[in-house]
Amino acid sequence: MFSGGGGQVLQQMLAAVEKPARYLGNEFNAVHKDHSDKVTIALAFPDVYEIAMSHLGLQILYHIINRREDALAERVYAPWVDMEAEMRRRDLPLFALESQRPVREFDLVGFTLQYEMSYSNILNMLALARVPLLARDREEGHPLVMAGGPCAFNPEPLADFLDFVVLGEAEEALGEIIDVYAAARQAGHSRGQILQRLSTIDGVYVPSFYDVHYHEDGTVREVVPQGDRPKTVFKRVLRELKAEYYPTEPVVPYLDIVHDRLMLEIFRGCSRGCRFCQAGMIYRPVRERPRQELLALAKAALNSSGHNEVSLMSLSTMDYTDLEALVDQLLGDLSCERVKFSLPSLRVDSFSVDQAKKLHQGRRGSLTLAPEAGSQRLRDVINKQVTEKDLLETVAGAQAEGWQNLKLYFMIGLPSETEDDLLGIFSLAHKAVWAHRYLNRPGGKPLRVTVSAAAFVPKPWTPFQWEPQDSMKSLEDKQRYLLSHFTKEKRLKLNYHGAELSFIEAVFSRGDRRLGRVLQKAHALGCRFDGWSEHFSFAKWLQAFAEAELDPTFYANRPRARQEVLPWDHLSPGISKDWLWQERNEALAGSTTIDCRDGYCSVCGVCQELPVAIKLAKEK
Amino acid sequence: MRFVGHLDMLKTWERIFRRARLPMTFSQGFAPRPLMSLAVPLPVGLLSESEYLEFRTREPLEELAAKLAPFLPRDIDILGLAMPKADEKSLMSLVRYGDYRVGPLPAEAGQKLERQLPVFLAERAVFMEIKRKKGPKMVDIRPLVKSARLSQHELRLRLALGSRANLRVDTFLSYFSLVATAAPITRQEIFVENEAGLLLTPFQYISGTQGEI
Numbered sequence: 097m098f099s100g101g102g103g104q105v106l107q108q109m110l111a112a113v114e115k116p117a118r119y120l121g122n123e124f125n126a127v128h129k130d131h132s133d134k135v136t137i138a139l140a141f142p143d144v145y146e147i148a149m150s151h152l153g154l155q156i157l158y159h160i161i162n163r164r165e166d167a168l169a170e171r172v173y174a175p176w177v178d179m180e181a182e183m184r185r186r187d188l189p190l191f192a193l194e195s196q197r198p199v200r201e202f203d204l205v206g207f208t209l210q211y212e213m214s215y216s217n218i219l220n221m222l223a224l225a226r227v228p229l230l231a232r233d234r235e236e237g238h239p240l241v242m243a244g245g246p247c248a249f250n251p252e253p254l255a256d257f258l259d260f261v262v263l264g265e266a267e268e269a270l271g272e273i274i275d276v277y278a279a280a281r282q283a284g285h286s287r288g289q290i291l292q293r294l295s296t297i298d299g300v301y302v303p304s305f306y307d308v309h310y311h312e313d314g315t316v317r318e319v320v321p322q323g324d325r326p327k328t329v330f331k332r333v334l335r336e337l338k339a340e341y342y343p344t345e346p347v348v349p350y351l352d353i354v355h356d357r358l359m360l361e362i363f364r365g366c367s368r369g370c371r372f373c374q375a376g377m378i379y380r381p382v383r384e385r386p387r388q389e390l391l392a393l394a395k396a397a398l399n400s401s402g403h404n405e406v407s408l409m410s411l412s413t414m415d416y417t418d419l420e421a422l423v424d425q426l427l428g429d430l431s432c433e434r435v436k437f438s439l440p441s442l443r444v445d446s447f448s449v450d451q452a453k454k455l456h457q458g459r460r461g462s463l464t465l466a467p468e469a470g471s472q473r474l475r476d477v478i479n480k481q482v483t484e485k486d487l488l489e490t491v492a493g494a495q496a497e498g499w500q501n502l503k504l505y506f507m508i509g510l511p512s513e514t515e516d517d518l519l520g521i522f523s524l525a526h527k528a529v530w531a532h533r534y535l536n537r538p539g540g541k542p543l544r545v546t547v548s549a550a551a552f553v554p555k556p557w558t559p560f561q562w563e564p565q566d567s568m569k570s571l572e573d574k575q576r577y578l579l580s581h582f583t584k585e586k587r588l589k590l591n592y593h594g595a596e597l598s599f600i601e602a603v604f605s606r607g608d609r610r611l612g613r614v615l616q617k618a619h620a621l622g623c624r625f626d627g628w629s630e631h632f633s634f635a636k637w638l639q640a641f642a643e644a645e646l647d648p649t650f651y652a653n654r655p656r657a658r659q660e661v662l663p664w665d666h667l668s669p670g671i672s673k674d675w676l677w678q679e680r681n682e683a684l685a686g687s688t689t690i691d692c693r694d695g696y697c698s699v700c701g702v703c704q705e706l707p708v709a710i711k712l713a714k715e716k
Numbered sequence: 717m718r719f720v721g722h723l724d725m726l727k728t729w730e731r732i733f734r735r736a737r738l739p740m741t742f743s744q745g746f747a748p749r750p751l752m753s754l755a756v757p758l759p760v761g762l763l764s765e766s767e768y769l770e771f772r773t774r775e776p777l778e779e780l781a782a783k784l785a786p787f788l789p790r791d792i793d794i795l796g797l798a799m800p801k802a803d804e805k806s807l808m809s810l811v812r813y814g815d816y817r818v819g820p821l822p823a824e825a826g827q828k829l830e831r832q833l834p835v836f837l838a839e840r841a842v843f844m845e846i847k848r849k850k851g852p853k854m855v856d857i858r859p860l861v862k863s864a865r866l867s868q869h870e871l872r873l874r875l876a877l878g879s880r881a882n883l884r885v886d887t888f889l890s891y892f893s894l895v896a897t898a899a900p901i902t903r904q905e906i907f908v909e910n911e912a913g914l915l916l917t918p919f920q921y922i923s924g925t926q927g928e929i
Contacts, residue, residue: 116719402731
């Protein structure tokens with residue numbers, strides 16, 4: 097696109113924006129392929145480069161597509177506002193990073209749906225790419241716009257803008273999509289015919305093939321598939337995480353990104369069963385990679401990337417069955433090469449502290465633990481099986497090992513929450529500061545504790561999918577209440593997000609198709625980068641809802657009845673709705689459910705409905 | 717690579733060495749860093765034909781270039797390698813001047829410089845306000861400009877560079893109300909000062925030869 101004049105236009109644009117290295121496309125391991133005779137796919141992450149490049153999922157898909165001779169993947173991320181201004185000023189369309197070709201010229205554009213507050217960026221990127229926003233307005237020659245990722249389990253607010261959606265894990269489905277697309281194009285099929293063929297692939301959902309009918313009160317009456325299409329689309333799931341799916345040649349950035357390290361995915365899925373956690377529900381079951389394979393993958397990827405740090409990634413890394421041997425072997429094989437290791441949040445027990453101690457050799461940054469709720473009662477409700485004693489033991493252990501900083505993650509606004517539960521957040525954090533004294537241990541310095549209190553957002557396909565979100569007023573009262581306590585102890589710090597952002601997130605999390613109108617209005621009003629507080633405008637969103645004549649509280653704050661048809665009921669991760677309802681009732685009764693890895697299956701539905709089973713690296 | 721910042725460039729070099737599996741030496745302490753430095757930072761947006769990386773390795777010099785080559789990004793070439801004497805000072809402390817090429821210049825900028833550059837060069841002192849971290853400061857930039865020649869569509873500059881005295885190209889251009897993005901800027905060479913006070917390129921300095929500069 098910039099070929100005239102040796103890319104001079106692009107060079108001038110780059111000279112005019114901050115962090116121009118976001119737009120170079122020439123990083124280590126970036127793949128530059130000839131476009132002729134290939135299925136061309138633009139992998140789009142609707143946020144800024146530093147966040148997009150920290151995401152393992154897109155690196156996996158980039159690797160899987162580019163491995164094929166007959167296909168290519170390039171990356172495109174949301175241009176930061178300064179670059180967008182340059183593009184608009186020069187009337188240039190959104191381009192893919194590697195070839196700098198317009199995104200509009202690709203066969204397929206795939207967006208990852210990681211969080212609801214990036215939806216406005218999807219519309220903005222489509223507009224910048226000059227692809228018609230509405231799927232029904234696109235013609236032959238326009239790319240097919242697809243989406244996947246966690247929010248794809250309720251893509252309904254985006255239904256008008258997406259040609260198709262891939263539910264669940266795309267490693268295998270993408271290959272089938274490319275095959276079907278290539279064959280259909282060869283045969284000269286129209287967009288409609290191609291979509292028809294794509295819809296026969298397991299896990300592929302074409303929103304326009306399903307009609308949604310509503311009751312007068314705005315709830316969904318039914319979702320009717322056209323023709324003989326399946327009533328429910330089930331997610332794709334891998335039987336095992338094959339080594340070949342892992343990107344051993346990750347693209348390495350030229351600027352500091354959020355997670356500038358090698359991300360080693362040691363397993364997928366989590367069956368601890370925390371009832372607020374969508375990831376723990378939609379990525380079931382647990383599938384661990386064998387230890388020897390992880391070592392080989394880590395070494396190969398370190399060699400090809402030049403990274404000096406490895407992060408052991410998963411939803412609950414300490415639960416990897418062969419962790420101790422993995423850690424010891426990684427340290428034995430790689431520490432002479434000065435490779436560092438990092439861990440996401442730790443499980444609350446002494447084993448975790450031991451592993452962290454080994455991996456962090458001398459470095460004592462901060463430890464992160466996630467009790468999520470302040471009282472034992474509420475932790476039972478959410479099925480977070482952590483006791484205060486465990487927590488204090490763990491904290492005291494970490495403190496004895498020399499850690500001085502601790503991060504604690506909590507949520508506010510959980511179902512059934514009372515003032516006692518809130519006070520519990522403060523008192524637990526306070527006890528953590530002085531853990532050694534509470535346990536009558538001699539010596540030791542008090543810790544500095546940073547508490548993050550996120551507002552609970554009920555998510556589809558969780559036991560709390562029927563629950564109302566706490567009102568903004570109530571959330572703000574709770575934040576003030578907490579703050580009034582936290583200011584009493586100087587070693588404690590409290591962080592929280594604005595309730596307004598959580599409210600909009602809750603609306604789109606459990607929204608229906610009608611919200612497409614709101615998104616379009618919000619886009620027209622200039623909403624984008626809503627996850628960035630400096631760009632989020634609550635007033636514009638409220639205006640968009642008003643113009644679309646929809647009430648946001650209907651989505652965020654309304655309790656749903658068991659018999660209500662939920663907008664996402666037809667898009668299943670394999671979990672049964674009955675099981676979720678049962679878990680919800682157990683939750684409100686304060687009764688816990690154990691992890692199915694420990695031998696007892698509560699029949700959530702995944703291993704019954706889908707061709708998959710738990711896969712562990714080592715016998716428990 | 718012109719848009720990659722200084723620290724990111726150092727990180728890139730560490731990654732090149734790691735990919736080539738060349739052993740590096742590291743600093744001591746809890747957060748060891750590879751002992752590796754660039755003689756002088758290159759401002760973001762500038763092209764360069766002569767960057768100097770100093771590093772320690774146990775690898776024999778003859779094989780280094782070939783070992784690194786497959787792992788270099790497309791826009792980086794190794795132009796030469798040299799082994800300094802054991803007690804040599806680091807280049808960083810010795811850098812005094814940089815040569816720059818600005819161009820091709822847009823016609824308007826060329827005409828402006830044609831009029832104003834001789835006037836500038838005829839002055840003994842030229843004060844201008846330069847933004848510093850602590851706030852603006854009046855600086856006499858004339859002695860920081862060792863030479864400035866305008867030819868056809870190009871401006872060639874030798875400007876003070878390094879820790880003792882420094883004048884950025886964009887600052888120099890801004891004196892003439894020109895923006896740095898008006899034309900591509902290339903750093904062509906840097907010069908260090910030896911014990912005798914002679915200006916040498918880093919390779920001349922290390923090899924002990926005295927070229928004509």
